[in-house]
Amino acid sequence: xxxxxxxxxxxxxxxxxxxxxxxxxxxxxxxIRSNELFVLFGPARSGKSTLLRLLNxxxxxxxxxxxxxxxxxxxxxxxxxxxxxxxxxxxxxxxFAIPTPLPGSIRENITYGLRMAGMKExxxxxxxxxxxxxxxxxxxxxxxxxxxxxxxxxGGQKQRLCxxxxxALEPEVILLDNPTSGLDPLSTATVEExxxxxxxxxxxxxxxxxxxxxxxxxxxAAFLLDGELVEVGASEQMFMNPKDKRTEDYITGRFG
Amino acid sequence: xxxxxxxxxxxxxPKRKPVPxxxxxxxxxxLIQLAGVSTLIxxxxxxxxxxxxxxxxxxxxxxxTLLGVRWYPIExxxxxxxxxxxxxxxxxxxxxxxxxxxxxxxxxxGEVAPRWQRELLKPLIEMLxxxxxxxxxxxxxxxxxxxxxxxxAPTGLTAFTGSLIxxxxxxxxxxxxxxxxxxxxxKEYRDGALAIGATKxxxxxxxxxPAARSGIVIxxxxxxxxxxxxxxxxMMVTGNAANIPALGIGMFFQPVRTMTxxxxxxxxxxxxxxxxxxxxxxxxxxxxxxxxxxxxxAGRLVGSQGSRRSGGQL
Numbered sequence: 001x002x003x004x005x006x007x008x009x010x011x012x013x014x015x016x017x018x019x020x021x022x023x024x025x026x027x028x029x030x031x032i033r034s035n036e037l038f039v040l041f042g043p044a045r046s047g048k049s050t051l052l053r054l055l056n057x058x059x060x061x062x063x064x065x066x067x068x069x070x071x072x073x074x075x076x077x078x079x080x081x082x083x084x085x086x087x088x089x090x091x092x093x094x095x096f097a098i099p100t101p102l103p104g105s106i107r108e109n110i111t112y113g114l115r116m117a118g119m120k121e122x123x124x125x126x127x128x129x130x131x132x133x134x135x136x137x138x139x140x141x142x143x144x145x146x147x148x149x150x151x152x153x154x155g156g157q158k159q160r161l162c163x164x165x166x167x168a169l170e171p172e173v174i175l176l177d178n179p180t181s182g183l184d185p186l187s188t189a190t191v192e193e194x195x196x197x198x199x200x201x202x203x204x205x206x207x208x209x210x211x212x213x214x215x216x217x218x219x220x221a222a223f224l225l226d227g228e229l230v231e232v233g234a235s236e237q238m239f240m241n242p243k244d245k246r247t248e249d250y251i252t253g254r255f256g
Numbered sequence: 257x258x259x260x261x262x263x264x265x266x267x268x269x270p271k272r273k274p275v276p277x278x279x280x281x282x283x284x285x286x287l288i289q290l291a292g293v294s295t296l297i298x299x300x301x302x303x304x305x306x307x308x309x310x311x312x313x314x315x316x317x318x319x320x321t322l323l324g325v326r327w328y329p330i331e332x333x334x335x336x337x338x339x340x341x342x343x344x345x346x347x348x349x350x351x352x353x354x355x356x357x358x359x360x361x362x363x364x365x366g367e368v369a370p371r372w373q374r375e376l377l378k379p380l381i382e383m384l385x386x387x388x389x390x391x392x393x394x395x396x397x398x399x400x401x402x403x404x405x406x407x408x409a410p411t412g413l414t415a416f417t418g419s420l421i422x423x424x425x426x427x428x429x430x431x432x433x434x435x436x437x438x439x440x441x442x443k444e445y446r447d448g449a450l451a452i453g454a455t456k457x458x459x460x461x462x463x464x465x466p467a468a469r470s471g472i473v474i475x476x477x478x479x480x481x482x483x484x485x486x487x488x489x490x491m492m493v494t495g496n497a498a499n500i501p502a503l504g505i506g507m508f509f510q511p512v513r514t515m516t517x518x519x520x521x522x523x524x525x526x527x528x529x530x531x532x533x534x535x536x537x538x539x540x541x542x543x544x545x546x547x548x549x550x551x552x553x554a555g556r557l558v559g560s561q562g563s564r565r566s567g568g569q570l
Binding site for chain 2: 056058061086087088089090093094095096098102103104112113116117162165166169
């Protein structure tokens with residue numbers, strides 16, 4: 001596929017404070033290796049989504065929030081002056097909990113981002129449409145109706161379309177914010193399967209739908225609680241034999 | 257428990273009397289129903305009256321005359337085309353001016369402006385709607401018309417002058433309804449576009465505005481509805497010459513006469529029951545049909561909007 005070695009990310013002592021003074025993240029330091037499927041899990045409002053949104057700087061849009069610390073992607077400071085944030089978001093792509101197809105056809109949904117990035121040749125665009133839909137395991141279902149409205153797809157198909165839309169940009173990192181919420185078990189399985197394929201080419205950071213899902217898909221995982229990083233580790237160790245009492249309590253269902 | 261209920265039920269049932277609250281409820285329900293029905297009846301009566309007074313014109317005047325290009329009631333020439341053309345030209349002009357202005361203002365207010373500006377501007381714009389139309393007509397007459405004449409038109413009282421005034425009048429409608437439509441676009445659309453590297457402007461133009469399209473179309477329709485029915489301001493500034501200008505950009509800079517202005521100007525002078533009188537009502541019927549169809553198209557768009565929007569949610 002496109003790249004053998006994907007990006008690695010280094011989060012260094014990041015604290016993020018909302019306008020109301022609440023700390024969403026407290027001194028988070030975390031290294032994410034290339035080509036791994038890294039899972040951020042924890043109860044609601046623990047800061048998982050906030051951390052994801054920082055990585056592609058969607059957090060810029062939150063009025064009045066303050067950030068301290070630094071995030072490096074392949075050694076490059078993403079908050080440095082002169083970083084083109086739109087280019088950054090093409091490299092660090094994101095898929096959301098609620099599938100958000102854009103108004104238009106299936107094909108347009110995928111070519112849209114590419115056109116904005118300056119790609120014009122129809123042949124190349126077509127190629128990317130096909131390739132990305134295949135990667136997202138959607139091609140076989142939609143290849144005969146690429147020009148019909150994206151809204152006509154089922155929930156699971158829409159979500160895979162959003163994934164394809166991100167993949168078409170050939171990003172370095174894929175951020176997934178609870179991508180299987182609202183999907184039926186079958187679609188969830190399809191998406192999870194494609195993730196295992198995708199990490200061959202990309203670094204994937206995911207907020208899972210449940211602890212069970214985290215255990216199923218993760219290479220490594222981090223447990224967040226109230227904006228604090230409680231524990232990081234390989235999947236088997238985290239979910240079978242956690243070091244921290246709070247992680248154990250959460251995994252075994254004592255709270256959350 | 258169950259046994260208790262079964263025992264008590266038969267003893268209570270025969271003794272039950274009308275609860276005092278019940279008849280109060282009945283009165284209120286019927287009053288509300290009466291109010292609702294009376295609105296319908298009044299609308300029906302207005303329409304019946306309009307038909308009774310106006311229909312004779314359609315029977316007594318030959319279709320060839322009605323579709324003629326001359327409106328000289330004194331010489332029994334009742335051609336409606338110049339009036340239709342007048343209304344049409346003024347309205348088109350108003351839309352062409354108001355649409356880009358209204359839409360960009362709505363986008364600025366809804367998507368770009370910081371909160372304090374929005375909170376200052378929105379009530380101000382809504383206040384525009386409260387300016388009496390006669391005041392705007394007066395402004396058009398005193399300020400705009402001389403300016404337009406100075407700019408080279410043969411007279412300042414032209415279709416364009418009317419369009420400007422009407423555009424100004426329909427702006428509050430267009431702005432506030434389009435802004436509501438933009439506001440209703442789910443935040444996820446914006447996130448989705450931004451997350452694949454769209455700039456703010458690209459997001460607005462390629463995603464948010466298309467998503468709000470049906471609401472924006474409704475805003476335009478209602479703006480047109482307002483423009484086409486407006487009378488006084490238009491009558492003051494359009495020159496009121498009932499002729500059909502030659503097609504082209506020049507037609508905006510000639511005096512025209514609209515349907516509404518014709519009714520307002522001539523109703524006071526006609527003999528009740530005369531052919532002229534009935535023709536003025538016939539114009540009223542035509543206007544009614546036009547605004548009715550515009551409103552029902554807008555209404556249909558509102559209806560289909562809900563299902564189209566929810567398509568984006570899940």
